[in-house]
Each structure stands twice: as C-alpha cells, then as structure tokens.
Amino acid sequence: MFFHQHATGVRLGNIVPDFSCETTHGQWDSFHEWKKGKWAILFSHPADFTPVCTTEIGRLALKQDELQSMDCLIATLSVDPVKSHNDWLRDVVAHCENEIEVKFPIIGDADRKISEAYGMIDAGTSSEQALPLTIRAVFIINPENKLMLSLNYPACVGRNMDEIVRCVKALQLSYEKSIATPANWPNNHEDIPMPDGSRSTAFKGSVFLLPTVSEDEAKERYPGYHSCDVPSKINYLRLVKQEDVE
Ligand code: BEZ
Secondary structure (H helix, E strand, O other), rough: OOOOOOOOOOOOOOOOOOEEEEOOOOOOOOOOHHHOEEEEEEEEEOOOHHHHHHHHHHHHOOOHHHHHOOOOOEEEEEEEOOHHHHHHHHHHHHHHHOOOOOOOOOEEEOOOOHHHHHOOHHHHHOOOOOOOOOOOEEEEEOOOOOEEEEEEEEEOOOOHHHHHHHHHHHHHHHHHOOOOOOOOOOOOOEEEEOOOOEEEOOOOOOOOHHHHHHHHHHHHOOOOOOOOOOOOOOOOOOOHHHOOOO
C-alpha cells in the first residue's frame, strides 16, 4: 500500500505560513506581524464580481463588530488583484443596501503564492481551467499563529457566517481549557433527565469535560458537573455549565 502525499496545505495545530502581500489596507510585510497576539480568520473566496462571493463578503461585514469585540481579526483573500477588490467592494456594499462598511482587509493573491501555501487552490478545477480559483476556505488561527479550525466549501455553496462566529466562540471557550463543546452548542442539552427522576434545563449550553480530566480532578475543580447516565455506566458525558469553566 502507498499514499500520494499532498505537499501543500496547512494542518490543524501547526503554525500557519507567514507571507507578505498587497491588501485593500495597504502592503503587509508579514501576516503574522499583522495579527500579532490575536485570533484571526483568513477567509478566501473564489473570485470578485461573482454572486455568492458578493453575498459572503457582505454578510461577513455584518459580523465584523461582533468578531472585533471577541478580539478576532478578519482578512479575506482571492486571486484577484487589489484594484479589482476595491472596485468590487462598491457592489458588495450596494448589494447589502448600503447598510455595511467593509472594515476588514482583502488580500490580493494574483500570483497565487498564498493560496498554494495554504492549499486553497481547487484541485478539482486546476486541470480543466487555465487559471484555477481558490475554494471557499476559512482558517481560524489562534494568538500563537496555530491553525485551530478550517472549513472548506466548494464554489457552489455559500458559507454561514453564524457558524463561523460560533466556531470562534467555541475555540475561545476551549482555549487552554479542559473542555469541548457538544454538537449544536450552545443549543444543546436544553432539557435533560436528572438522577432523582426530575428534568433540568440548567445545563442548556453547557460543555463537556475532556476525557483527560480524571474523576478526582473533576470533583475538585468542577463540583457542579453533571454526569449523564448511559447504559454503559461509564462517566464520560460530564457536563459543566459555561459559567463554571475555569
Ligand atoms: C460565486 O461566488 O457565485 C461563484 C464563484 C465562482 C464559481 C461559482 C460561483
């Protein structure tokens, strides 16, 4: 058995590649320097002057204040030049009925160097198109420049900005903590059975202790945790209220 190794792309937990570039906010000598010590979202779109991308940049702009309040920067990118980004931004704003201001920078990656380093070029189209485009990629990068989460969508599916903000919130909550967020968090465990036969709504939006937290440590550090009863009787579904996360 053998594998063909993909040479490009970034992996979860690794430091993301640094780069210099042109942006709608001017020249950057270093992406790492720009985001220094902050969370950041690097968000690629296939091409300027295309319909889905136009809605995505507009909808992302509606989230920029919320993300800023979470100390999370946004930079978007496509393989179009900065001049094209600036011309296109007028359409983006108009299509949001002029109710937005796009405050985040858009990177021009005309030579595709960044897209190649991050594995954002759509391999499925590269053999068919003279100039392959970037996929819809989202990289969420922590203050130490480590890649914490990536999403890859094809050109035909626009992204959900609520999900991107939710991912940043979940990552920030679990950052350097011994917890993980359940499916559909924070809309989880809204009404759960308790050992005395009653039901409780107190654990809505709660999070799980990691399996690496011992029972002794759980009792000492998270005295209010609730272990969900399951047929195996193994105590691995240990819920902690968000406000009790240390
Ligand atoms: C769009 O944003 O609508 C789009 C971009 C590239 C290919 C297909 C659709």
